[in-house]
Amino acid sequence: MEADELLVLVADGDQKAFEELYGMVSGPVFGLVRRVVRDPAQSEEVTQEVLLELWRSAGRFDPRRGSALAWVLTVAHRRAVDRVRSARAAGERDRREARRAHHPAYDQVSEEVEAGLEREWVRRCLDRLTALQRQSVTLAYYDGYTYREVAERLSLPLGTVKTRMRDGLGRLRDCLGGAA
Helix, strand or coil: EEEEEHHHHHCCCCHHHHHHHHHHHHHHHHHHCCCCCCCHHHHHHHHHHHHHHHHHHHCCCCCCCCHHHHHHHHHHHHHHHHHHHHHHHHHHHHHHHHHCCCCCCCCCCHHHHHHHHHHHHHHHHHHHCCCCHHHHHHHHHHHCCCHHHHHHHHHHHHHHHHHHHHHHHHHHHHHCCCCC
C-alpha cells in the first residue's frame, strides 16, 4: 500500500495501517527532525511526537493537496522548528532571569562611600606631613616617579629624597594606623 492510502486508513483508526505507515515514514521523519534539531535525544522525542500526532490527526490529511509523505514531513518540520524555537526562548528566558537576579557580592554604594572616606583620611594625613615630605610622597606615589626622578625634579640629592620619603611614609603609617 501507498502512504496516501495508509494515512486514509489511519484516519479511520486502523492500527495495522498505522504500523505499516510508521515503518514507512519513521526514518525520513527522524532524518528531517535530526537535521533541524541536531540533538539526538531531542530528535527522537520530536519524532515520537510527530508520529503520535499522525495517529491523532490523520483525518486532516487531504490527498488532493499533496502526497502523504509530503504532509508527514511538513508536520515533522513544523514540530522540529517549534522545538528549536522553544529551546532558544527558554534559554533566553534563563539568561534574562540570571541577569535580573544577579546581585553584586558587595554593596556598591557602601563601597564607594568607604573608598571616599579612606581618600579623605589619606588627604588629612598627607596634610600633617611637612611640605617637603608631602611633595616627595606625592611625586612618588601619585605621579609614579622613582626616587631618582623625584630627586631630579626637586633638584635635591637622592639621599635627601630617600630620607624625606622614609620619614613621610612613617608619619603616614602612624596617622593611617588610627583609620584601621
